[in-house]
Amino acid sequence: MECVVQGIIETQLDVPVLRKVHAVPFVGPVASEVRLLCDLEHSEPTWTVKHIGGAMRGAGADQISVLVRSMIESKASKNVLRLFYGLGYKLENELLRVGFAFHFQRGAQITVTVSSINKMLKLHATDEAVPVTPGIQLVEVTAPATPENYSEVVAAVSSFCEYLAPLLHLSKPGISTGVVPTAAAAAASLMSDGGGTTL
Amino acid sequence: MPTKWVLHWHPNPGSTVNSQILNEVSQCAEAINGVKDGRWKATLTLLKPNLRDQSQPGEYPRELLGISLPEQPNKYYFILRGPRIVTEADSSIQVIMEKLQSYKSRIALYFEGYQYQLGDFQLRVGKVVSSHSENLRGIVLEVEYLPISSMEKASQVLGEFVDIWQEAVLKRSLPGSFMHNEPNLSEYGLAVQYAYVMAQLFASQSTQAVRN
Numbered sequence: 091m092e093c094v095v096q097g098i099i100e101t102q103l104d105v106p107v108l109r110k111v112h113a114v115p116f117v118g119p120v121a122s123e124v125r126l127l128c129d130l131e132h133s134e135p136t137w138t139v140k141h142i143g144g145a146m147r148g149a150g151a152d153q154i155s156v157l158v159r160s161m162i163e164s165k166a167s168k169n170v171l172r173l174f175y176g177l178g179y180k181l182e183n184e185l186l187r188v189g190f191a192f193h194f195q196r197g198a199q200i201t202v203t204v205s206s207i208n209k210m211l212k213l214h215a216t217d218e219a220v221p222v223t224p225g226i227q228l229v230e231v232t233a234p235a236t237p238e239n240y241s242e243v244v245a246a247v248s249s250f251c252e253y254l255a256p257l258l259h260l261s262k263p264g265i266s267t268g269v270v271p272t273a274a275a276a277a278a279s280l281m282s283d284g285g286g287t288t289l
Numbered sequence: 290m291p292t293k294w295v296l297h298w299h300p301n302p303g304s305t306v307n308s309q310i311l312n313e314v315s316q317c318a319e320a321i322n323g324v325k326d327g328r329w330k331a332t333l334t335l336l337k338p339n340l341r342d343q344s345q346p347g348e349y350p351r352e353l354l355g356i357s358l359p360e361q362p363n364k365y366y367f368i369l370r371g372p373r374i375v376t377e378a379d380s381s382i383q384v385i386m387e388k389l390q391s392y393k394s395r396i397a398l399y400f401e402g403y404q405y406q407l408g409d410f411q412l413r414v415g416k417v418v419s420s421h422s423e424n425l426r427g428i429v430l431e432v433e434y435l436p437i438s439s440m441e442k443a444s445q446v447l448g449e450f451v452d453i454w455q456e457a458v459l460k461r462s463l464p465g466s467f468m469h470n471e472p473n474l475s476e477y478g479l480a481v482q483y484a485y486v487m488a489q490l491f492a493s494q495s496t497q498a499v500r501n
């Protein structure tokens with residue numbers, strides 16, 4: 091299970107490449123979708139199989155500003171792509187994510203990724219990827235949760251989003267909120283503060 | 290992955306495996322000074338594609354094997370025999386496959402029994418039972434030479450041990466013998482050997498059914 095919010099920012103500076111993930115959602119013999127993520131950051135790529143399940147529904151879910159959904163991951167050996175092809179899965183789409191990942195411990199284990207999403211013009215051609223939305227980067231805030239503690243995690247993520255409010259709007263995936271008009275000024279203010287202001 | 294050989298009991302034509310043979314084999318391990326030091330269990334699951342349209346089976350493999358081994362409790366292995374793919378994953382991959390619903394478990398084989406220490410060797414004697422029945426379906430023997438982790442280097446020593454074992458079993462005049470496939474030297478050779486044993490068990494029981 092995980093809690094998720096997303097937002098977008100406009101790129102002001104060149105973003106150093108720290109992490110690339112090559113995600114390939116597959117669709118199988120019975121309608122089932124799975125994602126294969128390849129971390130290209132290190133000399134030896136590592137693969138993860140990820141299943142994202144349904145989001146929490148109901149009146150309670152509508153009340154909160156954070157998406158709570160099931161999520162299961164498994165590391166896998168490098169031939170996992172061949173395995174899923176062998177099982178009859180079809181590659182639906184392939185994306186390259188390039189950007190940063192930050193980790194915070196603020197009432198929950200929070201990960202913030204800032205990524206440009208790129209599409210590959212040829213299959214698996216990561217060197218020839220082009221941005222889907224040039225000048226715009228996707229910000230994702232995620233935190234693992236369990237059925238027993240998700241309320242606390244939701245509260246932690248919500249609180250964290252409030253801290254980030256001067257820089258970007260964060261909301262449930264699928265709900266577009268646009269960029270914060272004063273984000274550049276807020277970022278400049280933070281940076282001119284000698285780095286003394288911590289989130 | 291440990292360097293092991295996996296042998297399976299091959300009954301003589303006209304005979305079947307039974308618990309008496311299993312007892313004799315266990316006694317054999319103790320007779321050559323094996324010290325019993327615990328139980329072990331491995332599981333092999335046969336999964337079949339869950340097709341909405343049964344008229345299109347050709348697009349998908351007939352079966353997917355999933356294997357869990359006692360040495361790697363946090364890992365799970367998938368084998369597709371046709372394209373010869375062996376994939377290692379975290380044990381959470383089983384939950385993912387259940388969620389996907391694309392392949393479903395049809396039958397599981399449980400390999401379980403006692404393990405014995407014999408100097409530098411570890412021996413595991415195990416019965417094979419299926420999830421569908423308590424009946425004994427086979428007997429397996431795992432042999433590991435502990436000092437060496439390289440299968441290539443351990444092969445000769447393992448071969449010599451197995452020769453000694455076979456002689457010990459022969460003396461008991463049992464209606465069958467242990468057989469093994471040439472050990473697979475690939476990275477996940479142990480999982481592949483269990484897949485081979487499963488194939489042999491199903492093949493021999495199909496032959497037995499035809500004879501009956």
